[in-house]
Amino acid sequence: MHYSLVLLLGLFSPLTQGILTREREIESRVIHERHIPHPSYNAAHQPPANLSLPLRIGLKQRNLALLPTELLAISDPASPLYGRHWTPAQVLEAFAPPEEAGEIVRRWLVSEGVGKERVRWSADKAWIDVRSATVGEVEKLIGARYRVFRRGEEEEYIACDSYTLPRSIADVVDIITPTVQPNTKLAEVRRSLPHNGVSHEREVKRASVAVTGCDKAVTPDCLKALYNMTYVPQATDRNSMAIVNYYSNSYLQSDLDMFFANFSPALLGKSPELVSIDGGTLELDESSSVGEAGWVLQYAMTLAQPQPVKLLQLGNKQTGEFRSFNEWLDAVDASYCTSNGGDDFTYDPQLPNPRPGGLNEHSCGALNPPNVVSNSQADHEYRFSQFYLERQCAEFGKLGLMGVTVLYAAGNTGVSGAQSGYCLDRNGAMNLNATNFNPAWPASCPWVTTVGGTQVKANATVAPGAEEVWNEDLTSGFFLSGGGGFSNRFTTPGYQKHAVKGFLGGLKKTDPGLVKHFNARGRAYPDLSANANSFVNVDNGEFVLSSGTSGAVPTVASIITLVNDARIAAGKTPVGFINPAIYSPAFASAFNDITSGTSQGCKGLQGDRGGGFKAGRGWDPASGLGTPNLGLLIEKWLELP
Numbered sequence: 239m240h241y242s243l244v245l246l247l248g249l250f251s252p253l254t255q256g257i258l259t260r261e262r263e264i265e266s267r268v269i270h271e272r273h274i275p276h277p278s279y280n281a282a283h284q285p286p287a288n289l290s291l292p293l294r295i296g297l298k299q300r301n302l303a304l305l306p307t308e309l310l311a312i313s314d315p316a317s318p319l320y321g322r323h324w325t326p327a328q329v330l331e332a333f334a335p336p337e338e339a340g341e342i343v344r345r346w347l348v349s350e351g352v353g354k355e356r357v358r359w360s361a362d363k364a365w366i367d368v369r370s371a372t373v374g375e376v377e378k379l380i381g382a383r384y385r386v387f388r389r390g391e392e393e394e395y396i397a398c399d400s401y402t403l404p405r406s407i408a409d410v411v412d413i414i415t416p417t418v419q420p421n422t423k424l425a426e427v428r429r430s431l432p433h434n435g436v437s438h439e440r441e442v443k444r445a446s447v448a449v450t451g452c453d454k455a456v457t458p459d460c461l462k463a464l465y466n467m468t469y470v471p472q473a474t475d476r477n478s479m480a481i482v483n484y485y486s487n488s489y490l491q492s493d494l495d496m497f498f499a500n501f502s503p504a505l506l507g508k509s510p511e512l513v514s515i516d517g518g519t520l521e522l523d524e525s526s527s528v529g530e531a532g533w534v535l536q537y538a539m540t541l542a543q544p545q546p547v548k549l550l551q552l553g554n555k556q557t558g559e560f561r562s563f564n565e566w567l568d569a570v571d572a573s574y575c576t577s578n579g580g581d582d583f584t585y586d587p588q589l590p591n592p593r594p595g596g597l598n599e600h601s602c603g604a605l606n607p608p609n610v611v612s613n614s615q616a617d618h619e620y621r622f623s624q625f626y627l628e629r630q631c632a633e634f635g636k637l638g639l640m641g642v643t644v645l646y647a648a649g650n651t652g653v654s655g656a657q658s659g660y661c662l663d664r665n666g667a668m669n670l671n672a673t674n675f676n677p678a679w680p681a682s683c684p685w686v687t688t689v690g691g692t693q694v695k696a697n698a699t700v701a702p703g704a705e706e707v708w709n710e711d712l713t714s715g716f717f718l719s720g721g722g723g724f725s726n727r728f729t730t731p732g733y734q735k736h737a738v739k740g741f742l743g744g745l746k747k748t749d750p751g752l753v754k755h756f757n758a759r760g761r762a763y764p765d766l767s768a769n770a771n772s773f774v775n776v777d778n779g780e781f782v783l784s785s786g787t788s789g790a791v792p793t794v795a796s797i798i799t800l801v802n803d804a805r806i807a808a809g810k811t812p813v814g815f816i817n818p819a820i821y822s823p824a825f826a827s828a829f830n831d832i833t834s835g836t837s838q839g840c841k842g843l844q845g846d847r848g849g850g851f852k853a854g855r856g857w858d859p860a861s862g863l864g865t866p867n868l869g870l871l872i873e874k875w876l877e878l879p
């Protein structure tokens with residue numbers, strides 16, 4: 239069952255003739271948002287003017303300009319307020335849109351002929367919802383031309399190329415939906431290797447006792463040895479950690495148990511705590527896959543044990559695979575949640591969904607945010623409008639204010655974010671001949687912590703210095719490597735300026751030509767990295783090897799969870815937003831610097847791996863600050879208030 243009326247994205251030039259004409263007539267209007275072309279969407283036809291269009295207007299929040307300063311004040315190790323996180327109520331109070339903004343928009347709608355009774359203002363004051371609007375009415379209201387686009391066989395989306403607003407309205411509005419936004423079908427950054435080498439228990443057992451062999455098959459013991467993980471948790475009842483997982487991924491308990499029997503017998507029979515978001519369920523259906531969720535859970539549960547792990551499971555067969563990062567954000571923060579004023583269902587699944595058979599629930603603020611949230615998914619930054627990116631990124635920052643560590647994968651394809659070798663052309667569109675680096679999202683948001691990938695060098699024994707940038711050949715001629723690069727939308731945050739400057743200084747000497755392919759003033763990622771290569775795991779009853787930053791993220795999530803345990807046991811707060819701390823000079827010795835290996839570049843660029851980044855001393859966009867040393871990180875973080 240697909241929505242016939244969700245979304246957007248077209249291949250048209252941003253301005254149609256009609257819009258230009260309209261703009262000349264009404265001088266005071268400004269173009270508020272434009273779409274970014276995506277190669278895989280096809281324009282179909284024009285929608286009938288009487289088609290209903292659920293119009294939602296997202297108001298600009300207050301005080302967002304203060305967010306970086308406030309976040310730094312509680313997360314910079316040099317700050318006297320370090321660790322003094324905010325309550326959700328304080329966050330809501332500080333950033334809610336001003337009352338006047340809603341009034342201004344309401345007055346405008348009424349002056350344009352929208353009946354008062356059709357305008358609804360959400361309880362959190364963040365959204366205005368216009369009932370029973372039609373395509374024809376909205377086209378006039380926001381100076382847009384809608385088209386229906388087709389993706390795949392059945393899915394149809396509605397979108398416009400751009401839209402305009404009177405300047406006074408543009409000043410108080412963030413986004414209007416449905417308009418220019420792309421549908422986010424989340425790219426899973428994961429690839430299972432064929433069932434080679436490790437196909438039965440005995441071989442796997444051998445790999446688990448020797449911490450040699452970690453170049454070929456990685457087990458929990460390899461990771462514990464690589465990252466100095468000997469700490470035993472003491473405060474699990476006061477700590478929390480979550481894995482975010484989207485339909486149609488699920489797991490089999492029998493897979494977990496087969497893994498635990500080999501690597502962590504104390505966990506036999508244990509399951510993650512299911513937290514259902516937007517109808518999330520573990521029931522398997524014909525579309526379900528059991529690979530990635532099982533792999534991620536096997537490692538997170540084993541490395542953090544006995545800390546219970548929550549599984550934030552999003553969506554189900556009814557909601558389909560049309561998913562958004564906003565769903566779990568809605569679930570942990572009612573002030574962000576779109577459902578009070580109507581779902582932002584151009585990006586986000588339409589919930590509750592009024593269509594026959596549609597899901598009639600939406601998780602909104604029902605969940606206390608866990609201390610650490612591990613996200614193994616990645617999308618492309620270029621696909622989203624700036625308003626949408628800023629709104630979502632600010633939300634990650636607000637979670638940081640509340641003391642939550644948000645971890646995201648850097649992607650599996652070096653500088654091309656979430657799809658191997660595809661970079662951006664001069665128009666900002668993705669294609670195989672393009673040569674501008676193509677950052678991943680939310681990896682490029684300055685308020686998340688982004689995890690890149692490493693591997694154990696061939697034949698190396700596990701010890702500091704044993705790792706290099708993860709880099710694996712694919713038969714297609716592409717390479718997999720940990721993602722890394724520079725945002726085109728967010729500038730370099732203060733906490734990493736020094737580190738990034740050091741890297742760029744070196745690059746200008748060794749490879750000056752590379753700088754023109756990326757935005758050297760952008761937020762740089764990854765922040766840190768961890769093994770992404772050849773994890774032994776159980777998938778549908780068989781031992782397999784899986785690779786990807788999907789596995790690096792739960793490893794780092796476990797490590798931060800153990801640091802939180804040590805701090806909580808010592809009467810301190812969780813670490814929250816970790817970036818200002820990990821980039822500070824005092825923490826440098828708690829990371830294994832990764833100094834060799836190159837990430838994948840653009841298919842359209844000649845030369846060594848298409849201009850991928852080389853790892854070197856200190857921070858670099860191939861490996862971040864390096865891989866963590868848990869024992870030393872705990873020492874550092876226990877020294878902080």
Ligand SMILES: *[C@@H]1O[C@H](CO)[C@@H](O)[C@H](O)[C@H]1NC(C)=O
Nearest residue numbers: 285286287288289290291372
């Ligand atoms: C829209 O108009 C067409 C004909 O102009 C009509 O057949 C159709 O029923 C209308 N649809 C709605 C939802 O009113």
Ligand SMILES: *[C@@H]1O[C@H](CO)[C@@H](O)[C@H](O)[C@H]1NC(C)=O
Nearest residue numbers: 277663668669670671672842
């Ligand atoms: C890429 O370049 C090749 C060879 O010049 C050309 O045939 C192809 O159409 C180009 N593809 C795109 C998407 O521009």
Ligand SMILES: *[C@@H]1O[C@H](CO)[C@@H](O)[C@H](O)[C@H]1NC(C)=O
Nearest residue numbers: 453454694695696697698699
């Ligand atoms: C690793 O060891 C194998 C077997 O001894 C050998 O063939 C291979 O060349 C070694 N690789 C490296 C990079 O040393």
Ligand SMILES: *[C@@H]1O[C@H](CO)[C@@H](O)[C@H](O)[C@H]1NC(C)=O
Nearest residue numbers: 466468867868869870872873
């Ligand atoms: C591992 O951590 C412990 C503290 O738990 C520390 O004493 C030790 O030096 C660390 N080992 C390495 C190799 O860094």
